Amino acid sequence: MTRGADARTAPDVLPRGVPGHDEEVGMRSRRHPARPLVALLAAGALTAASSAASPAVAPTAAVPASPTGTHPHVPAPAYPLGTLLPEPVTDPDDASLRLGLAPHHDLARRLNELVATSDRVSAQVVGSSVEGRDLVLVTLTAPEGPDEAREQDRLRDRILADPVRAARDQELRERYKVPVLITANLHGNEWEGTDAALRLVEEWATSDDPDVLQTLESTRVHLMVSANPDGRVGNSRRNAAGFDLNRDLLTVSQPETRALRDVVVRTQPAMVLDVHGYVNGPLVEPTTPPHGENYEYDLFLKHAWPNALGIEEAILGLGLDDGDGVRPPQVPLRDWDEGWDDWPPIFLPQYAALHGAVAHTVEVPLRVNNASYDLPEEELRRRAAVNVDVARAAMGATLDYVRDHREELIADQVEIFRRGTAGEVQRPVPEGLFGVVGPEDVSVTKYPRAYVVPAGGRQRSAPAAARLVRHLLDHGVQVERAEAPVVVDGTTYPEGSWVVDLHQARRGVAHALLGQGTDLSDRVEAMYDISGWSLGLLWGADVVPVRPGSGDGWDVPRAPVGTVPGQGQVAPSSRGWVLELADPADVRALGQLLSWEVGATLLPDGTVHLPVSAAWAVEQVADDHGVHLAGASAAQAEAAGTEEAAVLARPPVVGVAATAEERWVLTDMGLTVRPVGTDELNEGLDLSDLDTLYVSTGLAMDQLDEEARAEVRSFLAEGGGLVARGAAANHLEDALDLLDVTVVAGPGDANGVVAVTDEDGPVAGDGPGHTFVYGPRWFTDLPDDVHVEQRFADDPLVSGHWRPGGTGPDAAAGEAVLVRGTTDSGGRVVLIGSEPLFRAHPLGQHAVVARALLWTGLLPP
Numbered sequence: 001m002t003r004g005a006d007a008r009t010a011p012d013v014l015p016r017g018v019p020g021h022d023e024e025v026g027m028r029s030r031r032h033p034a035r036p037l038v039a040l041l042a043a044g045a046l047t048a049a050s051s052a053a054s055p056a057v058a059p060t061a062a063v064p065a066s067p068t069g070t071h072p073h074v075p076a077p078a079y080p081l082g083t084l085l086p087e088p089v090t091d092p093d094d095a096s097l098r099l100g101l102a103p104h105h106d107l108a109r110r111l112n113e114l115v116a117t118s119d120r121v122s123a124q125v126v127g128s129s130v131e132g133r134d135l136v137l138v139t140l141t142a143p144e145g146p147d148e149a150r151e152q153d154r155l156r157d158r159i160l161a162d163p164v165r166a167a168r169d170q171e172l173r174e175r176y177k178v179p180v181l182i183t184a185n186l187h188g189n190e191w192e193g194t195d196a197a198l199r200l201v202e203e204w205a206t207s208d209d210p211d212v213l214q215t216l217e218s219t220r221v222h223l224m225v226s227a228n229p230d231g232r233v234g235n236s237r238r239n240a241a242g243f244d245l246n247r248d249l250l251t252v253s254q255p256e257t258r259a260l261r262d263v264v265v266r267t268q269p270a271m272v273l274d275v276h277g278y279v280n281g282p283l284v285e286p287t288t289p290p291h292g293e294n295y296e297y298d299l300f301l302k303h304a305w306p307n308a309l310g311i312e313e314a315i316l317g318l319g320l321d322d323g324d325g326v327r328p329p330q331v332p333l334r335d336w337d338e339g340w341d342d343w344p345p346i347f348l349p350q351y352a353a354l355h356g357a358v359a360h361t362v363e364v365p366l367r368v369n370n371a372s373y374d375l376p377e378e379e380l381r382r383r384a385a386v387n388v389d390v391a392r393a394a395m396g397a398t399l400d401y402v403r404d405h406r407e408e409l410i411a412d413q414v415e416i417f418r419r420g421t422a423g424e425v426q427r428p429v430p431e432g433l434f435g436v437v438g439p440e441d442v443s444v445t446k447y448p449r450a451y452v453v454p455a456g457g458r459q460r461s462a463p464a465a466a467r468l469v470r471h472l473l474d475h476g477v478q479v480e481r482a483e484a485p486v487v488v489d490g491t492t493y494p495e496g497s498w499v500v501d502l503h504q505a506r507r508g509v510a511h512a513l514l515g516q517g518t519d520l521s522d523r524v525e526a527m528y529d530i531s532g533w534s535l536g537l538l539w540g541a542d543v544v545p546v547r548p549g550s551g552d553g554w555d556v557p558r559a560p561v562g563t564v565p566g567q568g569q570v571a572p573s574s575r576g577w578v579l580e581l582a583d584p585a586d587v588r589a590l591g592q593l594l595s596w597e598v599g600a601t602l603l604p605d606g607t608v609h610l611p612v613s614a615a616w617a618v619e620q621v622a623d624d625h626g627v628h629l630a631g632a633s634a635a636q637a638e639a640a641g642t643e644e645a646a647v648l649a650r651p652p653v654v655g656v657a658a659t660a661e662e663r664w665v666l667t668d669m670g671l672t673v674r675p676v677g678t679d680e681l682n683e684g685l686d687l688s689d690l691d692t693l694y695v696s697t698g699l700a701m702d703q704l705d706e707e708a709r710a711e712v713r714s715f716l717a718e719g720g721g722l723v724a725r726g727a728a729a730n731h732l733e734d735a736l737d738l739l740d741v742t743v744v745a746g747p748g749d750a751n752g753v754v755a756v757t758d759e760d761g762p763v764a765g766d767g768p769g770h771t772f773v774y775g776p777r778w779f780t781d782l783p784d785d786v787h788v789e790q791r792f793a794d795d796p797l798v799s800g801h802w803r804p805g806g807t808g809p810d811a812a813a814g815e816a817v818l819v820r821g822t823t824d825s826g827g828r829v830v831l832i833g834s835e836p837l838f839r840a841h842p843l844g845q846h847a848v849v850a851r852a853l854l855w856t857g858l859l860p861p
């Protein structure tokens with residue numbers, strides 16, 4: 001359970017050798033390099049370098065924020081860093097080998113050779129994958145002594161902290177080395193960006209081309225050579241936890257995305273290139289509309305458009321044609337009407353754009369993954385080699401563009417941050433620009449003046465508020481603490497509340513995270529991926545926007561926040577305590593309490609009672625998890641002794657047929673999870689050891705053999721519980737007549753943030769009022785003994801894409817989205833029509849699922 005602990009005391013920089021880093025390496029027994037560190041470096045430089053060697057390594061914290069909530073100033077390293085990478089053991093099964101590409105175990109060896117021989121190449125470990133592989137950041141730049149390195153960092157910080165001064169800073173204009181970030185292999189089975197990056201580093205390590213030398217003098221080129229090494233080795237788009245990392249940049253639930261986020265925040269790139277595959281002809285962003293509303297699109301497109309044309313020209317210059325199977329490049333903004341938008345900053349380039357970068361996805365053309373991976377090896381290697389050439393050409397063109405437009409790129413990043421700091425309105429991109437900008441590309445965002453995250457509000461949201469503020473700090477957002485009570489729209493919030501003033505350089509990051517988002521339903525036919533998200537509405541904390549007309553009572557004396565102390569509290573009580581299970585932190589705290597056998601009792605209202613004798617344990621979990629424990633009321637203390645309550649000996653054992661992300665969230669909350677899909681059941685899985693099931697996908701009754709079907713039926717008949725979500729709620733209700741309700745399915749691609757009303761039952765509790773849907777479902781024709789726990793609000797869609805008419809949001813208004821009941825044979829069932837665990841994003845709803853599992857699995861019938 002301790003992996004869920006609030007690890008706020010963990011250091012930001014983990015020295016090698018401490019548990020928590022090496023632990024993850026486990027039995028992989030990596031061979032450390034036998035060679036001594038590069039001798040040519042002075043001892044002083046080495047010290048600085050080694051302290052910077054793993055700045056972003058966080059322990060595998062279960063909360064999606066890195067632990068300290070701060071980015072303390074790391075001493076400026078001199079370039080080259082001089083550190084060598086640990087070299088992993090050879091893995092003959094690495095999926096890259098069949099493609100003739102660099103296997104993961106060769107990356108460190110090849111980079112170490114370059115580090116040892118070239119003073120332009122640095123490599124450092126900036127994180128660790130789920131399976132413990134190093135995440136490596138390479139930096140290419142002309143050598144910098146400690147003084148120059150410090151100066152570069154000072155100039156970078158000035159752009160962010162004082163853009164007005166930076167705008168007229170002659171020294172900055174002349175001397176600042178533009179940071180460029182090239183990322184590859186974020187999707188693990190899109191391999192070739194890594195090989196192109198290696199080729200670039202190898203060529204530039206020794207090149208005497210004057211253009212290269214000039215670029216090395218005027219830029220720092222950072223390369224995340226393989227952003228998803230587990231996927232590279234394992235032939236998987238996703239990381240080893242089953243997450244699509246290029247959808248996780250806002251939530252940052254995974255160690256790989258945490259490392260990438262930290263690299264973006266620390267290096268502050270002005271240009272980003274993210275190499276993917278496979279689209280033929282090669283695809284080069286900028287995208288079709290709708291465009292992300294939280295970046296300065298006029299300044300973005302000013303560079304993204306000409307750079308895309310440069311990349312296109314470089315790819316055409318390779319002379320590839322039909323004979324090679326390569327079609328001409330395509331730029332969606334120019335060549336498509338819609339279908340490849342840059343709306344959600346869950347993608348790396350769009351996320352980086354919030355930080356003042358001009359950013360592109362590039363898709364190399366020739367498919368080598370999925371079914372194509374089985375092509376004859378010769379053809380596979382031919383394709384991979386072409387793809388490496390295309391990726392290398394895109395990198396070269398981009399670096400040429402940066403060299404030739406260095407001053408403008410710097411000036412425009414300064415201008416982005418200046419507009420933010422001054423709170424200026426966005427400037428619309430001129431219609432007709434470059435002959436490709438149409439009216440559908442033009443829009444301007446109205447930012448609120450600030451956001452307030454109340455302290456000491458509802459007790460249930462205290463850990464959520466602290467986590468949200470830490471998350472904002474980790475994303476580089478400035479947060480302040482109010483030194484007096486704050487008034488917004490007539491409501492007073494206590495001194496100590498957190499204030500996010502949107503007059504700040506990274507207002508786009510802050511607003512993308514905290515804003516409620518926009519309803520896009522009538523703007524386009526369909527979206528490429530999700531169109532709604534909101535940490536402000538979905539993470540369980542109260543977040544109050546300050547808009548024009550909200551008054552100026554928010555503008556009180558404030559102090560900058562660097563770290564967020566734990567918010568744990570235990571009320572004085574002589575009747576024991578109640579843990580409300582409103583937040584994932586509460587669920588983790590419960591798991592810890594159960595492991596200590598302190599006599600916890602699940603009450604019929606869905607809360608957990610702890611006896612007076614558990615005082616020490618209660619104090620400990622409040623500290624460890626930042627949770628609140630209220631004093632038990634007389635009624636609750638009495639209920640704990642009745643037959644309707646359940647003494648909890650352990651967390652529920654849950655059979656799960658669900659997405660990898662859902663499985664990850666349940667495990668991360670400390671629940672014991674066992675797979676129960678169609679295959680497992682047909683292989684004779686015995687369900688009798690399980691308390692309840694969570695099913696969203698992968699269990700099809702009509703594909704079960706007779707014995708397996710009987711096993712499911714008898715599990716439910718003998719009082720086993722079931723939580724069924726989405727399509728599985730539909731399917732299992734039809735197949736098993738669980739609650740005798742009608743399930744209505746909305747459009748499969750409808751998605752977004754929706755408002756719900758909670759009925760304060762044992763499952764939904766008194767929830768935060770919003771959840772997420774993707775292919776929403778709802779329940780009608782409810783029998784009397786089926787209880788509604790959550791309904792869609794009258795006007796449910798807050799942000800996202802869900803068109804009216806038919807099964808639109810108007811049809812769902814007021815309908816039940818979460819119901820509970822008991823089957824004729826006495827099994828407890830919860831049906832859910834929303835996506836409370838979607839990509840681990842709606843943190844404020846995760847505990848609802850945990851409560852559903854406790855209610856269905858552990859309460860007596």
Ligand SMILES: [Zn+2]
Pocket residue numbers: 187190246276277
């Ligand atoms: Zn991709």
